[in-house]
Structures are given as structure tokens and as C-alpha cells.
Amino acid sequence: MTQQIQITKSQNLKEKPEVAGIPFGSYFTDHMFLMDYSAEMGWHDARIVPYAPFEISPSSQVLHYGQSVFEGLKAYNVDGEVILFRPDENFKRLNRSLERMSMPKVDEEFALDALYELLKIEHDWVPDGEGQSLYVRPFVFANEPYLGVRPAKSYRMMIVLSPVAGYYGAQLNPTSIYVEDDYVRAVRGGVGEAKFAGNYASSYAAQQKANDLGYEQVLWLDGVHQEYIEEVGSMNIFFVRDGELITPQLNGSILPGITRKSLITLAEDLGYTVREERIHISDVEKGIKDGSISEVFGAGTAAVVAPVGIMNIHGTDYRVNNNEIGKVTQELYDNLTGIQTKKQEDKHGWVYDVTATVK
Template sequence: MGQTTIQIEKAISLKEKPDVSTVKFGTVFTDYMFSSNYTPEHGWEEPAILPYQNLEISPAANGIHYGQSVFEGLKAYKNGDDVLLFRPDENFKRLNTSLERLAMPKINEEVSLNALYELIKLERDWVPEGPGQSLYIRPFVFADEAFLGVRSARTYQYNIILSPVAGYYGGQLDPTAIYVEDDFVRAVRGGVGDIKCAGNYAASILAQQKAAEMGYEQVLWLDGVEQKYVEEVGSMNIFFVRDNELITPKLNGSILSGITRKSLIELAEYKGYTVKEERIHIDELQAGLKDGSVTEIFGSGTAAVISPVGRMRIHGEDYVVNDNQVGPVAEDLYTHYTGIQYGHLDDPFGWIVRV
């Protein structure tokens, strides 16, 4: 994908825009998508914006059988006539980290950014304007070589699709219930826990189902070796407010380096909070909930930005966090962070790209 000229194939007809407030996450897609193919001879080539369509792949496509598949997730926001993107360069940078770990060919980050801008310009009417609504952006790369051998594939597909999504909370923060998983593990250092590969999410589903059956909405994973140290929630990084300080597990090679996590740390420090990245023992967390020194818990991620935790189950015991209410730190950071994302507050960090 060395060239920057992106071909655009116009759709014969356009879809009717949905009422986004009724759309279930990830079920409705826009009129167009970005596509590019990789061969060893030519690298990434034929970058194009095409009408949204099904992909044609062989039943022997390497990625289906051996898991060479990675993705990213980011959002576009409407502000008057402008469409705003939040740190999109960080997503393509992380996509390359994932590709490198799975021995897949890296993308050209600059070309990818320009392709995304062109795609968003074409689809700007799909960016919803309602409170908390946005256009979800899903870049993904997978191996499509028809070959049933365990090695890095020779050919790949790279696509970006778009989906309008409603506000995660419908306008207000709602605390969630989290189950700390004692049996299964998510990742180990040296593995792929710190990248966004498809297999990580497949491996988490059974524990997620178990938690749901017990009345919990998310799983908090412990480290994969000792199963004593807090790592992350299924789709989020995790933060704690302890003795008025903001604490989060430090990155250790098996925790995803969340862009929301990184940005919240920067914002919190900018606002004067004391932020610490530590190795957090689950027994210390349990003791903090018992003695009241841990006053808030919340997850962070692209979908919800901040997801307050109102209830947590640790080693068979249930703990209510902050009376199952949104805490002041979570609310303060959420309000400021989303204010920057939607262009309602100043952006002192240079995070926002206007399209």
C-alpha cells in the first residue's frame, strides 16, 4: 500500500439511515467500506473504497484455521458540521503492533489514516448526532491464503467497516457487576494478551457466559501464572480509586495497552489527580473493599469510555462498591473526556482530528 491514490467505487443505491437509538451495537453497517489486499510481490495494493459487501474467501483461508486475525476499534463523533476522530493514529500504531506479533505484514499508518479520512468524508451523514451516539470504526486484517499449513500466510485482506452506535448508557452512567475469574486465565506474558487478536476474545467467552449465568455482566481476569494479580476486564482496562489516588494495573506484557486507558491517565494527571500504575494483588483489592479504602472501581474502553463498577465478586464473596452508585472520580473523568471527544470542551492534548 505504498501509493496514496484511493479508488472509490460508487454504490448504485444508498441505504436508509436507521434510528440509531434503536440499533443494537455492531448490527447495522454503512454504505461503504475500505479494502486492500496484500501479496508478497506487491505488498499492500489496490486500496479502494467500495460499497459495503460480503468478502470472498476460500474455505481453506489460513486465518480461519490458524487465527492470523487482528482488529482495532475507534469512533467518529458529530459536532455541528464537523466530524471528530479521537487519536486515530494511536489505533493504527497499535494495529501494527498486533500485526508484528502475529507475523503479519504491517500496514502503512499514514496511508491508513488518509484512507479513513476519505471513508469518513464519504459517510459523514452516517455519523449520528444524538447524545452519546457515534460511528464505530472497525479496521481488521486477516490471512486469506488458501493453505492448510501452520506458517505465516502469504496473502491478507485489510478492511475498514463502519457502524452507527447508540450511547452506551443511553445518556447516563450505569454501574455494572463484575465477577473475578478464579479458574480460567486470559493471557500470560510473552503471549498475545497485549494485542488485539481475535483469539483473545474467543478464549474469554466461556468465562463471560459463566459470569452472566451468575448475574454478572463482565469478567475481571487475574494474571495467568499465579492467578493473584489483577489484569483487565474482558473488553476494558480497570481503574481503582484508593485513598483518593487513581490506581491501575501496570502494563506487563499480558495486558492490552488501551488507548482510553492511556488517555484517561494523561487527563487525570492534567486535572491534578495522583495516578499510579502498580501490580495489584487481588487480596489487597479485597481488603480495600472491606476496609473502605477502595472507594471506586471503573473500567475504561472505546465502547463506554468509563464503565463504573457497582458490585464485584471476589473468591465467592460479593462487595458493593460506592453503594452501587457512580463515583465522583469516574463521573468527573467521564464528563471531561467525552466533552473533548465531542468537541464541547477544549482539547489541550491535540487528540482530536477534524474531518
């Protein structure tokens, strides 16, 4: 069942960049992982090769019909050890996304092994600066050269690695969000809960509109009523209300974030009550006005936790927690990054020590 991974080492290793200065996802390591799928052979030809452009057919289905999904996680350098945070969850979600998009699933354990092999080769690339990490991007796309509209018969899975600084820089600064009333990201019955490539391109017009209006992120409302909160930018969202945490319940159109899931567990560990609810935008507006909502933050792999300082709701700007980082937000950020960097006890077995396994 498990394949051998063929390894071809690069003969021209790149210079390691100053990570603090490079934009997110713009610089890549020396090697990448690939494997191919065909209806006849299943997943095959697993290999690690030098990071380089590859050939694609002009009629490759991904270019025409967008059959493509991805994952994102981070490898941390903790005192020279390479660790991952809940990578099993990423490969589980990858398979759920693949299934939703009518694509062939991968062997989750093998995929994780492949990532370990790749990280073993690239361990020098995992930066150790504050907030820095090696961003891991597994993705799968249709590459059959065929223009008929139906699921492809051949696919490629790849993993590429990119050293990154904190998504919003090193500082945890409050962000501003614009509640979008016209554009819709996803609707129940659609593909919103899959980490489907096209969900991101579909969000650009609204993102641009928010930026043009002077806000950093979009807050999406549900596709049916355009009244219930879904997610913000490419993160999940949390509110601190009367000392409790609330976040939109997973409903088929919201991405089931691994940071979201982890924060729920962590907050409960810290003694908070966490409620997953259907949240009406008017209730948020009221809550911010009357002070019952004291903090708002986004949660995602790239940013980990992103405090929200300004929220524009139906044309009115509301300041949240005086546009400062809230106590609960900071506490959750410190605790989650604490676990991710082995400064705090990992009582749920979330941290995977790559170095220990592959040395």
C-alpha cells in the same frame, strides 16, 4: 509509496436507522475500505466499495489458524463536524498487533488517510445523538488459501463503519463484575497485549459463566499466579484509592488501551496522582472493605468509562460506592467525553477534525 484509493460508489444507499434502537455493531454504512497484501506486491489495490459480502476461499488461513487482528475507534458528530479521537494511536497499535501476530505492517499515515476518505463519503452516517457515534472497525486477516501452519503470504485489510448508541445504553449505569479464578485470558509470553481476534473468542466461556452467575463482566487475573488484576471484560480497569488512581501496569498480557492511556494523562491534568502497579486481588478486597478503595471503573473505546457497582471476589459480593457512580468516575467521564465532543479544550491534540481536512 502512497497508493491511490479507487472509489466505487454504491447505487443503492441504505436508509439511515434510528441509532438509539440498534444493538452495538449490527448495522453498517453504505461503503467499506479494502486493500490487499501479497508477498510480491506488498499492500496494494486500496479501494472504497459498497459494503457487501465478499468471496473467501474455504482454505483461507484466517478460518483455520486465526491470524487476524483489529482496532476499534469512534467518529463523533459535533455540530455537523466529523471528529476522531486519537486515531493515530489506533493505527500504531494495529501495527504492534500485526507485528506480534507475524503479519505485515501497514503505512499508518496511509491507513489514516484511507479512513478519512471513507468518512468523507459516509459523513451523513455519523449520528449526533447523546452518546452516539460512528464506530470504526479496521481489521486485517490472512486470506492465503493454504493449510500449512505458518504465517500467511496474503492478507486483506478492511475498514467497516457502524452507527452506535452508547455501549451500555445512554445512561452511565454501574456494572457488576465477577473475579474469575479458573479461566485465564492471557499470560506473559503470550498474545494478550495484541488486539488479536482469538483473544476475544477465548474469553467467551468465562464471560458466559459470569453472566450465568448474574454478573455483567469478567475481571481477569494474571495467568501465572491467578492473583494479580489484569483487565475487565474487554476494558482496562482503574481503582480510586485514597484519592489516587491506580491501574494495573502494562505487563505484556494486558491490552494497552487508548482510553486507559488517555485517562491517565487526563487524571494527571486534573491533579490526581496516577499509579500503574501490580495489583493483588486481596488488596482490592481489603481496600473495598476498609473504604480506602472508593471507586472502580472500566475504561475502553466502546464504553469510554464504565463504573463498577458490584464486585464478586472469591464468592463474596462487594458493593463499591454504594453501587452508584463515583465522583471521580463521573468527573473523568465528563472530561473525556467533553474533549471528544469539543466541549472542552483539547490541549494534547487528541481530536482530529476529519471534516476540516476532507471538505
